[in-house]
């Protein structure tokens with residue numbers, strides 16, 4: 101039931117599908133955001149962050165802002181991973197300087213109440229799909245549009261902790277003490293995430309990314325159950341419905357579990373954090389998986405030669421692989437715009453040595 105593909109695949113989609121493209125496509129995590137004055141101006145008009153995400157005209161505009169300035173090869177939908185708990189009927193709010201706050205989910209009754217919501221939860225995010233369609237209509241054909249969701253584990257951490265975590269005691273204890281009930285919560289999130297990503301793709305997303313920001317807090321013996329297995333279920337469902345749409349997985353901090361993640365989830369591309377040496381990734385990760393990453397975001401605040409040298413090192417390390425240039429995590433609000441411009445230029449000017457175009 102996928103939308104008909106009438107456009108040529110973009111550079112981004114070709115690389116995500118495993119092609120060693122003539123130059124590396126690039127986009128930056130959190131490329132829409134507070135480091136851009138035009139973002140801050142529009143954001144100031146809507147104090148409620150969820151309301152801002154569910155405002156298709158404004159959300160589409162901030163998705164496009166970084167593309168106009170820097171010419172990335174990928175635009176990432178402006179939304180948030182916490183829209184899925186919101187759609188499941190949970191109270192979610194964002195407090196300035198505090199971060200997200202959610203009603204906590206810690207008991208069997210809490211989880212069962214959410215389970216009753218999955219059938220209609222995707223409909224509650226209808227404004228997001230309208231944003232996708234607007235952005236796809238406004239983007240140049242050559243720029244890919246990336247839809248996204250949080251992975252079930254990462255979204256569950258916010259739901260169980262009631263917000264952002266520091267030591268994540270509550271969610272780790274819940275998963276160990278009552279894996280049956282915690283597994284039900286993960287099942288609810290798997291189904292909601294499949295429905296949400298499916299609708300983004302139908303609306304016009306060319307690729308989707310699963311953000312597993314907190315994969316790195318899982319103990320090794322829990323990683324398969326709460327990270328790999330739910331990811332594989334989502335990838336299989338999306339692939340069955342949309343076989344040509346690449347899925348990117350970003351298991352931040354996964355460490356040595358990256359090998360199993362890349363090999364067993366079925367993802368097309370793996371997002372790498374800055375803790376992974378590019379030379380190791382080039383040799384160790386399966387060749388059928390495209391790489392995405394992984395410049396240390398702090399270098400974007402430093403700029404100059406340290407930033408450019410690290411970027412060149414990534415480009416050199418991955419010259420024999422299919423890859424997408426990105427950061428190891430999101431751009432921070434204090435990044436000077438001229439550094440984003442300088443980094444964008446050196447990536448755009450790079451050519452794969454055996455495929456000069």
Ligand code: 1CP
Pocket residue numbers: 128129130131132133134143149176177178179180181182194199200248263264265311313430
């Ligand atoms: O007032 C503001 O402008 C709030 C800042 C902000 C922004 C710009 C939040 C609150 N969310 C977003 C947008 C967003 N979130 C995007 C689209 C923009 C883009 O990337 O260009 C995306 C992809 C996300 C995804 C997201 N939200 C993640 C996964 C990526 C990551 O950074 O690890 C996570 C963990 C969130 C939760 C979240 N939303 C917002 C904040 C401050 C947080 C983090 C809370 C914490 O510290 O745990």
